[in-house]
Amino acid sequence: MFKEGSPIAYDAPAELKKWPSLKGERQKDRGPPYLVYNGTLADCVRELMGKPIKGISLYDIMTPPQAAFDQTVLSPGDAAEIAMRQDFPKT
Numbered sequence: 001m002f003k004e005g006s007p008i009a010y011d012a013p014a015e016l017k018k019w020p021s022l023k024g025e026r027q028k029d030r031g032p033p034y035l036v037y038n039g040t041l042a043d044c045v046r047e048l049m050g051k052p053i054k055g056i057s058l059y060d061i062m063t064p065p066q067a068a069f070d071q072t073v074l075s076p077g078d079a080a081e082i083a084m085r086q087d088f089p090k091t
Contacts (some may be wrong), residue, residue: 012063013063017060019033020033049083
């Protein structure tokens with residue numbers, strides 16, 4: 001998903017959003033995702049990783065594209081991959 005050797009701007013603006021859900025499943029027909037947290041990419045990754053595993057699939061992180069990735073919506077799997085990088089800021 002990420003381009004090797006490309007740095008990630010962890011201080012880039014980002015938003016953590018949650019999709020409307022029913023019985024733990026996204027309900028895209030019930031409206032767009034709503035804002036849960038607004039901050040940096042690193043902050044949003046930390047916020048998402050702190051959510052209960054059972055509902056983590058209901059969230060996405062919206063951020064401007066970077067050289068390391070070209071999409072603007074990062075999935076929970078993408079966020080986990082970012083959190084495991086050695087250069088991810090721990091605090």
